[in-house]
Amino acid sequence: MLGSTIRKLRLSHKLTQSELGKKLKVSASTIGMYEQNRRTPDNNMLKDIARIFNVSVDYLLGMTDNSTSSLKINSQNPVLNDRDKKDIAKDLESIMSKIDSGEDGPLYYNGHEMSDEDKELFRDALEFALKRIKVENKQKYTPKKYRK
Known part of the structure; x- marks a missing residue:
């Protein structure tokens, strides 16, 4: 399987x-x-x-x-299309490259510099948040005449 x-x-x-x-x-x-x-x-x-x-x-x-079961709350919510997914991936990579390069200094949490494993967890959480924001914005700003 x-x-x-x-x-x-x-x-x-x-x-x-x-x-x-x-x-x-x-x-x-x-x-x-x-x-x-x-x-x-x-x-x-x-x-x-x-x-x-x-x-x-x-x-x-x-x-x-x-x-994408975690993104659909019910059948009336919009889902992410390929363009949305590419936009999210691009934004995520941009944010993570700035973090990895140390552009604004090292990333700290709870007084300690984040390890690579911590950064990976942060990346996963950020990706989930960006997807959820995109879905909520699509629902909020899609004109009613285009909704199913």
Whole structure:
């Protein structure tokens, strides 16, 4: 199940195994083994795969058919389209590159400089917040005549 989901997502994003491997910092053969269910990605790898394809880990594991279940509160709420997802990814990368470069100094939380793991958690939380803001703004500012 997991392997076929990864393969389906990779093909739908028009990526080769090699291209996906580069994004995940693993070899193309590792991606092939994931897709053939001969090898199982660890939890961190699952999160990375989910982030690249903008789906939930639950979706990857076959626990839900809805790849963006956390963003839909009910059927009347707008969903994110590909352009929205690209805009969010661009904003997220811009923010994170400023943090990683130390442009405004190191990032601190609770009096301690954030580790790489902490920054990754911060990135995940920021991505979730940006998606939620986008959905709420779409709902708030979409004229009623365009709503279903």
